[in-house]
Amino acid sequence: MPSHVPHSSGLQRLIAQLAPLLIVCAVVFALPVLLNNDFLLNKVARYLVLGILTVSLGLSWGFGGILNLGQAMSFGLGSYAMAMALKLKTVPVHTGASGLPDFMVWNNVQHLPWFWEPFRSLSFAIAAGLIVPALVAAALGWFMFRGRVTGVYVSIITLATMVVINLVIIDQQSYTGGFNGITDLAQLEIFGVAFDAYGRATYYLVAGCVLLSLLVAFAFTRTKAGLIVQAIRDHESRVRYFGYDVALYQIFVFALSAAIAGLAGMLYTVVMEFASPTFLGVQLSLSVVVWCAVGGRQSLVGAFLGAVLVAGMQGALSESAAFLETWTLVMGALFVLVVLFLPKGLAGLAQVVLRWIVQRRHAAGRGVAQGVGQTEGST
């Protein structure tokens, strides 16, 4: 089989690897032309955002071997950063003199707390939505990977950390909106463009971020650092014996993945028009793992499609409660089957099918060539 594949140049291989990514992004960008329904478009934008979140998990889990069960923590932090900025932009209804958010007024907070103050600037909020999750992840990563915590214990620590932050957010109602989250937000406005959750502009913003995050993640997996990260996944101690600082690479991929999740979180606030503690809940965090596993944890495009398809199907069926209940049952079964029989997810399946087609084509091509040779010989 390898002898039939021509020695492709690096560029050709790059194009072949990028092709699925670009095709998927082209479809994402073309969708508004076909879908003339703002309500549906908003829904699709939501699934795309969840797709970005799942790509971020694919990066740390599929490529770094770090099963982060608390991926929604970074997502939630990004989402709150955006919500805080947009909340301060609203024309408040129930405020005191200084334009306090309404829930603070209800909780008898007199002054805007210091950590809310910088969020008056949107650019600060956007930077914070990327940097805060990355820093938190880097700190947690430093804490874990310097201690050579691996495998299941990483999962337990990340899950527990997320639950702690979730509890704190719910508990500190007067500063975070507590259980209700932060609602009644202003529209995001950048350079005079208003991003209405149901508008095209928002959809294209999300689509652009899909392309950006897929490209960044893809580029990272092809850098030297990205290759070392994958080597660590496959054989940690061997990489350590080569003299690499294993923890440093793990921390980096962990933080990069968190920053992408933070980006997804910010977009989610724009699309959903609120932020809620459920955005960093156990439910969402584990769902992301399912999407990633179903799509294919070692394929960025696979992880993205896994999220969009599964979340989208769930959304489509949720119109009817009976369907949704059955669907959850089916999804559980589907998930178990994927884990058992398709450890590389749908992307792995697609790869097998593609290889099979290519092989058959080659076989057929050889047959024709032989046929031609025979006729030439006979004449």
Added chain:
Amino acid sequence: MDQFIEQIVTGLSIGSILLLVALGLSIIYGSMGIINLAHGEFVMLGAYAAWVFHTYLGLGLLASLVPIFLVVAAFGWVIERYVLSLLNNRPLDTILATWGVGIMLQQAVRLMVGSELRYVQLPPALSDSMSVFGIPVSSYRVFLFVVSIALFGATWLLMNRTTVGMKLRAIIQDRSVAASFGINAKRVYALTFAYGAGLAGLAGALVSPLKSVSPDMGTGYVVDAFMVVVLGGVQSLAGTVASAFILGELSGGIAFLQNDTVAKAIVLLAIVVLIRFRPEGLFTARVRA
């Protein structure tokens, strides 16, 4: 002083429930290296079984304990046999598979009996209260404490004084050597998992009179139980007992001084720090070899 004793007794009561739930998890995790995220659902199944036996068959809680153990153990056996045994070499994937199984169980129960809260009656013989160190305590809580210790004793005996337990310990040490001595590792694993599941079912049945029964009741338990197992150290039953009561006292104490949320957050943080700094003692987990 009275308040202090009361606090201690509350902690013991929380601890005994933790121990009940964690015991099955500890067996499964310690001996098979399987992170069983469906454990909470086994607890839930046990609670529903108690409700079904009571509502449809008129059996009291105490009388139905043995059948509940058997029913949930059978569930566990089937799941080990047809799902987990296929994942021998992929311990991290057992997290995912058991989580999927958990979703299915939860959803199946929701579809069959609805998501309304159900209530199970306290056994009439244990519905009064008695005095412990001069503090009035519900007899049922004392009963739970005694049962949790008794189940721990039974499990210890099973592990250390029976042939099955010896075979299991042999497999934990070296599966292939054990197999070459004629031990049927598959069967022992299936039985172990079934036993752990049965214990979870018992735990669910026993806590059902104290809390309402709902399809998602297990989720909370599984996290707490994990923390107990992690704190106590894998493969150490005695460690599980100690950590169940330490965590019980801690959560009770901090909840008394601050509030429930802060208690939970502090306990979780403490465990995160512990995992980081005591890896050798707590994490010499032998994954299925």
